[in-house]
Amino acid sequence: MSMLTRQQLNSRAALSATARAAGAGPHAGAPATTGGPAAGRGTGSDPDAQPTGGPRGDLRFPTGFGWGAATSAYQIEGGAKEDGRGESVWDTFSRAPGRTRNGDTGDVAADHYHRYADDLDLMRDLGLRSYRFSISWPRIQADGTGAPNQRGLDFYRRLVDGLHERGISPMATLFHWDLPQALQDAGGWENRDTAYRFAEYADAVFRGLGDQVPAWLTINEPKTVVQNGYLIGHHAPGFQNPQAAYLVAHHLQLAHGLAVRALRATGSTGRIGPALNLHPCYPADDSAEAGRAAHLYDGYENRLYLDSILKGSYPADVLDDLGADSWMARGIADGDLETISSPIDLLAVQYYTPYYVTGDGGTVTRWPTSQADWQQIYPDGMYDILTRITRDYGPVPLTVTENGLPQADTLSADGTVDDNGRISFLRDHMAAAHRAISEGVPLESYHVWSLLDNFEWAEGYDQRWGLIYVDYPTQRRVPKRSAHWYREVIRANGL
Numbered sequence: 001m002s003m004l005t006r007q008q009l010n011s012r013a014a015l016s017a018t019a020r021a022a023g024a025g026p027h028a029g030a031p032a033t034t035g036g037p038a039a040g041r042g043t044g045s046d047p048d049a050q051p052t053g054g055p056r057g058d059l060r061f062p063t064g065f066g067w068g069a070a071t072s073a074y075q076i077e078g079g080a081k082e083d084g085r086g087e088s089v090w091d092t093f094s095r096a097p098g099r100t101r102n103g104d105t106g107d108v109a110a111d112h113y114h115r116y117a118d119d120l121d122l123m124r125d126l127g128l129r130s131y132r133f134s135i136s137w138p139r140i141q142a143d144g145t146g147a148p149n150q151r152g153l154d155f156y157r158r159l160v161d162g163l164h165e166r167g168i169s170p171m172a173t174l175f176h177w178d179l180p181q182a183l184q185d186a187g188g189w190e191n192r193d194t195a196y197r198f199a200e201y202a203d204a205v206f207r208g209l210g211d212q213v214p215a216w217l218t219i220n221e222p223k224t225v226v227q228n229g230y231l232i233g234h235h236a237p238g239f240q241n242p243q244a245a246y247l248v249a250h251h252l253q254l255a256h257g258l259a260v261r262a263l264r265a266t267g268s269t270g271r272i273g274p275a276l277n278l279h280p281c282y283p284a285d286d287s288a289e290a291g292r293a294a295h296l297y298d299g300y301e302n303r304l305y306l307d308s309i310l311k312g313s314y315p316a317d318v319l320d321d322l323g324a325d326s327w328m329a330r331g332i333a334d335g336d337l338e339t340i341s342s343p344i345d346l347l348a349v350q351y352y353t354p355y356y357v358t359g360d361g362g363t364v365t366r367w368p369t370s371q372a373d374w375q376q377i378y379p380d381g382m383y384d385i386l387t388r389i390t391r392d393y394g395p396v397p398l399t400v401t402e403n404g405l406p407q408a409d410t411l412s413a414d415g416t417v418d419d420n421g422r423i424s425f426l427r428d429h430m431a432a433a434h435r436a437i438s439e440g441v442p443l444e445s446y447h448v449w450s451l452l453d454n455f456e457w458a459e460g461y462d463q464r465w466g467l468i469y470v471d472y473p474t475q476r477r478v479p480k481r482s483a484h485w486y487r488e489v490i491r492a493n494g495l
């Protein structure tokens, strides 16, 4: 399993851990180098650059384009013990010593559970057309099984009603990593049964909220659970077991397919699809070795999830690399790929960074990084990944459900937050998305990660990803300069 070891060394968490050990601060990372296959194509937005002004309207998006912002339950809600909510793996993980930066947890987070009405007003003021949020499984089923908790459903019903009242379209993710701890105790995603529990939970949510939610996303970034949760152990549940990791990948894909079928079984007209973080994987040089290594890297990063859902088969090169005796290979039952490839209505793409792969399967950094050392700022990667999906998988409707960057934003004495680097980043990535649309990519909507500053998993609260600043001691919200800029983009329907 040579490639697995590489993945382990190169994934997002490992990179940040390495940079931290080396004493690197915000914006650390290798300086941008030029050359290589992508040279000359990047606009290379500088996180510290000054924006050149408001949107000029030169790049108009299709009428009705779904400008949005995204969040997830554990990262913003808080209210950890309220209204019958059970424990999730992230409660357990974040409370364990040494697992998160500063020992931060999501117990309070941005206190959205109590402040959702004010947050809805902020979304209305931004002019959002779409809001992507996630439903906390342990609020609906404290132990991951049995009758749904009505108080949990009621919270999301109030949220969804509030969105409709403000003319914002809800997009709900069913699983954004907060697995009920009781299911983890029963084996978690290594246990095939968890996929069936997920389908039951999804069914309960569809019956409770389905009439009001036009778009559903099944599993958020299965790959991050696989790599960060099971290869590196930097995310919950915190294991380091390559065999288990890819069995988990299969079960997450199975859970996705079962949830798609569960929605259809309710007779709902709602749309549904997966939310995948996809990374363009470029060879780091012109050698045949780098070309081959980049192809396999792409298999682990992208095709493992795309091929199974959209083509009904796992990529042969990845299965070969894992080996016929791998836990994953042995865990694939007859009919699973049919379930996994149940027709979807939309594919959600989350784009943050490219990878440049060397002949030995390692990676190099070619562009400036953000405060997150794993993130190289390369807007053309957005164009490349969107056009590639349409080219390789056909005209499946696309939505970008996450794109953004973290900064060490500060609230100045005059009450403003000047996050000009975020404006440059967003503008460049939106322009890349626009270019993909003009070349025929069926992209319907785009969501900034994130609406609010929030609990960034192992990084705790140090990284601020929001359009809206959260002053955690007071929970005061302050729209950053990027929020004001985004409001004008939405109003102009373009850049």
Ligand code: FCB
Binding pocket: 072, 075, 220, 221, 224, 277, 402, 449, 456, 457, 465
């Ligand atoms: C994605 C996650 C999201 C957030 C962003 C920065 O991988 O889906 O919750 O952490 O990264």
